[in-house]
Amino acid sequence: MLLQGKTAFITGASRGIGESIALAFAREGADIVVHYYAHKSDPEKNLRAEAETLAAKIRDMGRKAYLCGFDIGDREMVDAEIKKLLVEVTPNILINNAGITADNLAMRMKPEEWERVININLSGSFWVTQALMRPLMKNAGCIVNIASVIGQMGNIGQANYAASKAGLIGMTKSLARELASKKVRVNAIAPGFIETAMTHAMTDEARKGLMDIIPLKETGKPEDIANAALFLSSDMARYITGEVLKVNGGMYM
Ligand SMILES: NC(=O)c1ccc[n+]([C@@H]2O[C@H](COP(=O)([O-])OP(=O)(O)OC[C@H]3O[C@@H](n4cnc5c(N)ncnc54)[C@H](O)[C@@H]3O)[C@@H](O)[C@H]2O)c1
Incomplete structure (x- = not known):
């Protein structure tokens, strides 16, 4: 079990x-805060x-599940x-996963579409990272931020989303430097x-456009991201911090 004795706080879980x-973390022994x-x-x-449905599945696996909304x-x-x-439980893994899109061409993008995505x-x-920073520092915990290939290569109609995810990558590297002395690893x-x-x-046209540029010629599954998050959160990645792991079928290298 890779995460025995750990408690993971997962946003947008x-x-x-x-x-x-x-589910992957619970399978590997972690208790889960389902945000x-x-x-x-x-x-x-x-x-x-x-x-609640997810929490029931986690409890059926013999782990604790907490809800936080x-x-x-x-x-x-x-x-x-x-x-x-925090009165009830002290997480030692944070996965910043929650995110949205509000696509529009830059010419037409409304201020609220820009602000909502960045916010x-x-x-x-x-905000979540700051609120959990103390317990993570006390526990030599770790953080994984779910960014996006779009934050690395950009995309038409996604200036807001690309900026938010590129920002998340910059934040990851800064926090990796800042928290390293407390043995907190921060990756994306x-x-x-x-x-x-x-x-x-997505529209069929947008979908086809993306498939054309994926060398492995197939879409990814949520489990592909879960496996990467599991690796980065486990001791197998004990010497990895400030890294951005691409899980994209070769779409951007
Ligand atoms: N699906 C993809 O192809 C893809 C690609 C790159 C990155 N991502 C990123 O992965 C993460 C998860 O996306 P997903 O594909 O599972 O999408 P999803 O829409 O199924 O999940 C997003 C989660 O975020 C939560 N959320 C959204 N706004 C929130 C808010 N204001 N407060 C609290 N929670 C909120 C939602 O409730 C949901 O649980 C996102 O950050 C997304 O940007 C997804």
């Missing part, structure tokens, strides 16, 4: 890549039901909910084209 990481989207004032919008773009909510959680993908990951994964709700929303 209730579906897609986050869910896959949660899900929760609206500040409207419980109707919460994704708690999905998170907040809107990652709302700094006050992030701080308040993580403070409550959730980049600032939100930083840059997934390519992975089959999840996020990519199912």
